[in-house]
Amino acid sequence: MILFRLKRTAKLGIKSLWMHKLRSTLTTLGIIFGVSSVIAMLAIGEGASRQAQEQIARLGSRNVIIKTVQPPEKQDTGGQNQNSMREYGLTYDDAERFHNSIPNVEVIVPSRRMAQQASYRNRRAAIEVIGTVPWYPEIAPIQIIQGRFLGSIDMHHKQAVCVIDEKVVDELFLFDDPLGQDVKLSNDFYRVVGVVSAQNAVSPANGINNELVESKGQSGANAGNIYIPLTTIKNRFGEISFQFGGGSGRSFEKVELQEITIKVRAMEQVLATRDVLEALLDRFHKKDDYQVIVPLELLKQAKQTQRIFSIVLGSIAAISLLVGGIGIMNIMLATVSERTREIGIRRALGAKKRDIVLQFLSETLLLTFLGGILGITLGSLIPFMVTHFGRMPTVITGGSLILAFGISGAVGIVFGLYPAYRAANMDPIESLRHE
Numbered sequence: 001m002i003l004f005r006l007k008r009t010a011k012l013g014i015k016s017l018w019m020h021k022l023r024s025t026l027t028t029l030g031i032i033f034g035v036s037s038v039i040a041m042l043a044i045g046e047g048a049s050r051q052a053q054e055q056i057a058r059l060g061s062r063n064v065i066i067k068t069v070q071p072p073e074k075q076d077t078g079g080q081n082q083n084s085m086r087e088y089g090l091t092y093d094d095a096e097r098f099h100n101s102i103p104n105v106e107v108i109v110p111s112r113r114m115a116q117q118a119s120y121r122n123r124r125a126a127i128e129v130i131g132t133v134p135w136y137p138e139i140a141p142i143q144i145i146q147g148r149f150l151g152s153i154d155m156h157h158k159q160a161v162c163v164i165d166e167k168v169v170d171e172l173f174l175f176d177d178p179l180g181q182d183v184k185l186s187n188d189f190y191r192v193v194g195v196v197s198a199q200n201a202v203s204p205a206n207g208i209n210n211e212l213v214e215s216k217g218q219s220g221a222n223a224g225n226i227y228i229p230l231t232t233i234k235n236r237f238g239e240i241s242f243q244f245g246g247g248s249g250r251s252f253e254k255v256e257l258q259e260i261t262i263k264v265r266a267m268e269q270v271l272a273t274r275d276v277l278e279a280l281l282d283r284f285h286k287k288d289d290y291q292v293i294v295p296l297e298l299l300k301q302a303k304q305t306q307r308i309f310s311i312v313l314g315s316i317a318a319i320s321l322l323v324g325g326i327g328i329m330n331i332m333l334a335t336v337s338e339r340t341r342e343i344g345i346r347r348a349l350g351a352k353k354r355d356i357v358l359q360f361l362s363e364t365l366l367l368t369f370l371g372g373i374l375g376i377t378l379g380s381l382i383p384f385m386v387t388h389f390g391r392m393p394t395v396i397t398g399g400s401l402i403l404a405f406g407i408s409g410a411v412g413i414v415f416g417l418y419p420a421y422r423a424a425n426m427d428p429i430e431s432l433r434h435e
Contacts, residue, residue, distance in 0.1 A: 044383065365409070
């Protein structure tokens with residue numbers, strides 16, 4: 001009996017809405033755009049958050065990264081004189097000190113970085129040279145595609161060999177096989193012994209906020225990375241760089257290492273290791289020429305920021321649903337006024353107040369549910385277009401779809417109750433007299 005009454009009420013609601021197709025369509029648009037905006041905004045926010053979290057996670061949740069930074073000018077008095085030498089940053093002694101002083105260390109990777117131009121035959125590309133050690137892959141998720149990575153023999157004998165990533169292959173070699181070829185850096189040639197994936201060849205100091213990792217001599221927009229043995233880069237490029245000033249003076253800089261990455265045995269030991277490192281660095285570095293980066297902390301901050309970002313975006317999008325709900329209430333109140341005589345006739349024939357409430361509430365819910373379904377369809381299409389045309393990552397989650405559809409249903413109930421109760425509480429006799 002109850003199912004029969006619900007079925008009959010739904011049919012009456014559909015018939016009533018179909019009689020005013022344009023008005024029903026315009027009313028539904030508010031819900032459609034509201035639902036789609038909720039889904040689209042949450043998808044964009046989730047995509048941006050996941051991209052940041054993936055980049056941070058690729059730095060290694062068990063890694064602690066120490067970077068060389070240029071000290072403040074007030075601490076760098078040597079730079080005020082002509083032909084002066086500025087010496088700052090991490091040193092090989094620091095790496096040895098960390099190895100001997102810090103417990104639970106799985107691996108320590110020192111590295112040197114510099115922007116260079118690489119050439120092969122008549123092709124050239126701006127690249128970043130990374131002088132590192134054979135166990136570098138243990139702290140950076142690089143994938144060997146061809147050949148091999150740097151070896152201990154390369155380090156010991158200061159071999160002129162290199163490993164390049166796919167971006168360098170695309171820039172310099174095109175259709176040539178890079179293995180065994182010689183790449184020119186500065187005035188020296190380096191034999192290519194391996195190729196790594198550019199997508200996964202993320203520097204332990206790249207991929208996160210540039211303000212956190214920016215340092216002198218590091219190029220953020222390069223064609224790719226070339227890895228050479230740390231001993232080779234020290235032997236061939238030295239540790240001193242110089243530049244000419246505005247007058248006749250020259251300034252010299254000596255930086256041994258741009259970066260030292262320490263990988264501990266367990267995530268629980270990361271923060272304790274960070275504290276020990278900072279104590280050691282404060283003791284042996286009189287200048288503020290270093291920066292300690294803990295990807296685990298950055299990951300936690302990114303997740304917290306993502307939650308706040310999702311709440312803000314969802315709230316903004318929910319305003320569209322609120323406006324759509326107000327539009328539905330306005331239309332339903334107008335409908336009640338138009339159908340006053342119909343309400344009187346139904347009450348005179350024995351319809352109860354709950355029947356009138358159910359009738360108008362069913363029409364409101366039909367509008368909102370239809371708008372919710374169409375809104376989900378449109379909302380799923382918008383992130384796809386943003387990703388395709390805007391090159392921005394987007395992620396549609398099942399939770400966002402359920403949330404948007406649930407809110408649309410709630411809007412229908414909340415904003416449909418008042419018109420329904422107003423219709424049910426009309427005086428039957430006055431309703432029959434209405435023209």
